[in-house]
Amino acid sequence: MSAENVAIVKSSWAGWRQGLREQMVRDFADGVAERIDGWAEAEGRPGLQPEEFIDGDDVVIVRATADRQGRRLWFNYTMDGSLIEGWDVYEAEAEARTAAGL
Numbered sequence: 001m002s003a004e005n006v007a008i009v010k011s012s013w014a015g016w017r018q019g020l021r022e023q024m025v026r027d028f029a030d031g032v033a034e035r036i037d038g039w040a041e042a043e044g045r046p047g048l049q050p051e052e053f054i055d056g057d058d059v060v061i062v063r064a065t066a067d068r069q070g071r072r073l074w075f076n077y078t079m080d081g082s083l084i085e086g087w088d089v090y091e092a093e094a095e096a097r098t099a100a101g102l
Contacts (some may be wrong), residue, residue, distance in 0.1 A: 002057045005079045009060040012077075012084065013050050029085040036087055048073075059100040063093070076100050 008027050015023030025033045040046070041054035054061040062075040074096035078086030090096040 002055045004082065005058070005060050005077075006053050008079070008082060008084065009062060009077045010050075010053060013048075013062065017019070017050075027082060027084050029080065029083050031043050032084055032087050038091060054102075056100045059102070061096050061100055061102070062082050 004037065012024050012027060015021065048064045049061050049067055050064045052063040058079045060077045060079065064075060065072050074090045074093055075095055076088045076099055077084050088099060
């Protein structure tokens with residue numbers, strides 16, 4: 001199931017990067033899109049380049065770089081079956097891994 005989870009998160013990221021909202025939110029539980037939208041608005045809607053998708057079974061961590069600032073961020077996607085039920089962003093890899101239980 002974890003390889004499937006990575007594929008689901010990759011598809012969501014492809015939607016974000018291509019401006020395809022329906023694809024981005026297709027597998028989100030209630031409230032996840034709103035959390036991401038709030039963060040993106042507060043951050044000035046940064047362009048993000050995913051660099052690595054880390055399989056943690058029911059959590060997928062995405063290491064990404066914000067295009068304009070060159071700042072590295074880690075995004076945790078918590079999965080419930082094939083549904084993304086949680087989303088968090090961290091500025092340190094150790095924090096993201098600890099939160100994911102890795």
